[in-house]
Amino acid sequence: MTDRTIAVDYLARVEGEGALRVRIHDRTVEEVELRIFEPPRFFEAFLRGRSYLESPDITARICGICPVAYQMSACHALEHGLGLRVTPAVRALRRMLYCGEWIESHALHVYLLHVPDFLGYPDAIRMAKDHPILVQRGLRLKKAGNAIMTALGGREIHPVNVRVGGFYRCPSREELEPLRPVLEEALGIAEETVRFAAGLPFPAVEEDYEFVALRHPEEYPMNEGEVVSSRGLRIPATRFEEEFREFQVPHSNALHSMRRDGGSYLVGPMARYALNRDRLLPRADAVAREVGLEPVVRNPFRSVLVRSVEIVQACEEALRLLDGYRPPERPFEVAAGPFDVPGCAAATEAPRGLLYHRYQLDATGLIEEAKIVAPTSQNQKRIEDDLREVVTRSLELDDAHLTDACERAIRNHDPCISCATHFLTLDLARD
16 A cells, blocks of 8 residues: 655746645545645725726736736626627727737747647756747747737736727727738748647547637637537526536635536637637638647647647737728727616636626626636636546656656646746655
8 A cells, every 4th residue: 555645835937826735545546636825816805896997907917918808808797787889890909909818828838838848848948948949939929919919908918908898099000000010920930830739749648528618609709709618508608607606625715616517627728629610710720620630629738739729810810800900980988877787797718718707886887796707717626637637647657757747737728827947846745
């Protein structure tokens, strides 16, 4: 009989503070806990008593890599409740802004955080010594995404031009035209990224995920759509809390999210792709077919390939929107009130997956209640399930290699900003 306890005190370079504990007894994995011990940040409480107009700027500070996702979910939720309908031109600008965030976030993860795993490097800095072109590709893609963020949002991080009802200011066509050569180059790099990622060495793994994502009647989902799952769920985003529930676990300060029946589920690129493969634009569709990417990907290690296809999709979409852009007559719509209306809820697709917001306003437009369910919160239980499978398959490994296997399993899901150099520091206790 052998007991092993793997206790990892700190998960380095994630956006927040976390740890991992795995307990093995008699060759059976008895306990897997992804411990998120960062102190509560109280963003939902910060919003109470503030004007609904402040919500996009406050929630953007939740994440430095995905601020647009929080701004868009806030805007859509409030506009849904207030009955605001933005113009097609404003809608197009929002989608282009979201494309910028997808590009920079996915490029960061693919090239700087995930690819080193497959090539056997501890981090992108040491990988750059042998493969400088790879790192340069990632930085050029990230720069292209940041250029969109700056042009439409006013700056790369925590954009300041987004508001409920639209934008404070909409750019002219002439102001956006310099984005064209940047995006054309990025689209070519993105296609090469897919071809490169397709040649990486992937372990033969299949997981039984329930995928959850938005689905739009015509588009690959970003800002709008129904909430659907691979097991038949189809509901408007306003009913999200009827089908998904959050709960507290003793080992984490972050809430876990589960299906109503208690099962875990997965949001993010693999879910979006599985549920919206038929919505890819022509070049994204063509390169996915070229490399033989299956319609539904259940190997979490191949998520790097799905993310790469989504970079192509975002570059292609941004160029398409740029071609058709005509400045709106007015940059934003204004709600007349009263504001104490039900149904201020919506979801959009952050780079890491479905992001749900709900608000309750009083008659003057002040926020009485706010609820935000982030993608990483929704994926935590599923990541623990993946870790259990990884450890069960890897019991013959020594402690160092077992720790490395756990690192890679977590990085597959990009649980917020970073996972790089020494993601896990192993402290092993044997009974």
